Amino acid sequence: MTRVVVTCGSGGVGKTTTAAALALAFASRGERVAVLTIDPARRLADALSLKNVGNTAQRVPTPEGRLDAMMLDAKQTFDELVSRHSPSPEARDRILRNHYYRFVSERLPGVHEYMAMERLLSLCASDEYDAIVLDTPPARHALDFLAAPDKMAGLMDEGVMRWLVLPASAGGWRMIEMGSEVLAGVLKRMLGQRTIEDIAEFFAGFQSLWGGFRERSLATRELLRAPSTQFVLVTTPAPGSRAEALAFLEVLQRDELPFAGFILNRCADPPPDRVAWPTTDPDLRAAIEATLARRQRLVDAQEAVIADLLAHAPRGARAWRLPDSDTAVSSLEGLARLGRLVGV
Ligand SMILES: Nc1ncnc2c1ncn2[C@@H]1O[C@H](COP(=O)(O)OP(=O)(O)OP(=O)(O)O)[C@@H](O)[C@H]1O
Ligand SMILES: [Mg+2]
Numbered sequence: 001m002t003r004v005v006v007t008c009g010s011g012g013v014g015k016t017t018t019a020a021a022l023a024l025a026f027a028s029r030g031e032r033v034a035v036l037t038i039d040p041a042r043r044l045a046d047a048l049s050l051k052n053v054g055n056t057a058q059r060v061p062t063p064e065g066r067l068d069a070m071m072l073d074a075k076q077t078f079d080e081l082v083s084r085h086s087p088s089p090e091a092r093d094r095i096l097r098n099h100y101y102r103f104v105s106e107r108l109p110g111v112h113e114y115m116a117m118e119r120l121l122s123l124c125a126s127d128e129y130d131a132i133v134l135d136t137p138p139a140r141h142a143l144d145f146l147a148a149p150d151k152m153a154g155l156m157d158e159g160v161m162r163w164l165v166l167p168a169s170a171g172g173w174r175m176i177e178m179g180s181e182v183l184a185g186v187l188k189r190m191l192g193q194r195t196i197e198d199i200a201e202f203f204a205g206f207q208s209l210w211g212g213f214r215e216r217s218l219a220t221r222e223l224l225r226a227p228s229t230q231f232v233l234v235t236t237p238a239p240g241s242r243a244e245a246l247a248f249l250e251v252l253q254r255d256e257l258p259f260a261g262f263i264l265n266r267c268a269d270p271p272p273d274r275v276a277w278p279t280t281d282p283d284l285r286a287a288i289e290a291t292l293a294r295r296q297r298l299v300d301a302q303e304a305v306i307a308d309l310l311a312h313a314p315r316g317a318r319a320w321r322l323p324d325s326d327t328a329v330s331s332l333e334g335l336a337r338l339g340r341l342v343g344v
Helices: 015-028 043-047 074-085 089-097 099-107 111-125 139-158 160-165 172-177 181-191 193-206 210-224 239-254 282-312 332-340
Strands: 003-008 032-037 058-060 066-071 131-135 229-235 259-267 318-323
Touching: 003 015, 003 210, 015 032, 015 043, 015 058, 015 066, 015 131, 015 229, 015 259, 015 332, 032 043, 032 111, 043 066, 074 089, 074 099, 074 111, 089 099, 089 193, 099 111, 099 193, 111 131, 111 210, 229 239, 239 259, 239 282, 259 282, 282 318
Parallel strands: 003 131, 003 229, 032 066, 032 131, 229 259, 259 318
Antiparallel strands: 058 066
């Protein structure tokens, strides 16, 4: 079974960096690894020293194992799903050319997150990888992302049509549902004959695909909760990050997602135990001592945050401390070393 590790957390804490680091660490153990980012930013490509990362797998040159990096393109993923599951080439083209489909696949809220789940599922099903590392966008969106499969499954049950039409015109679909010709006439004037025909054609074309979407959204729901899946919560160990990390943890627990532990990124190193005093100058000595004491207080504050996070986490949750190190994040080997500090 393909292992899935999801890095999540607030904005800018190091999710993408640690996702790249974990992927490199797994590859260095000889595993076949994919790292998928659903954050439409260049950061993954930069971290892995690649020119570009797109929807298709891009091989990262690693001495051992195999590492493919990819960045989700929701529209392309949706198009591929339609192509794969349409009953005929004509049916496929009717959907892909449909104006309403273009709106749905490019701009409908939640589609990006949902396509990320579809992609994750198909990567797992391909059996090409031992491990998949999923890098999520900052927290606000990550919550949508966690809810996406449930939302999608629910929509299939309720009748997805009502939902899909809502962004275009709240209440619009109800009017059509009620079958009132007068109201339909008003709508036609509001939306235009073309739009209504597009919507009707879209739903007709999609009829045979809904079942598959529903099934896969349920499968993703299971996949996210499988014993082979681990969520890691990336955070800085600063007291100011505590509340946000706890809020995130609460969401993971509420949704019963398997939580492996915290990655405490950019930890300050403790001061050295012994100092080879370079000077006997009392003022300089006092200044150095004050600096060391400040560093110790910083480390103590960090450790208090970590203890507090662990106290709120389910039993067995771990805490991995990663140093703040520009040199570690600026090379593949440095990143792999960072990733090996995390025991997932
Ligand atoms: N341990 C570290 N030491 C030094 N720099 C780091 C470390 N971890 C991350 N960084 C730097 O911090 C910045 C933010 O990291 P990253 O992009 O991974 O965060 P993110 O959580 O993915 O951000 P976003 O929420 O915007 O997606 C980057 O410039 C990265 O190089
Ligand atoms: Mg990121």
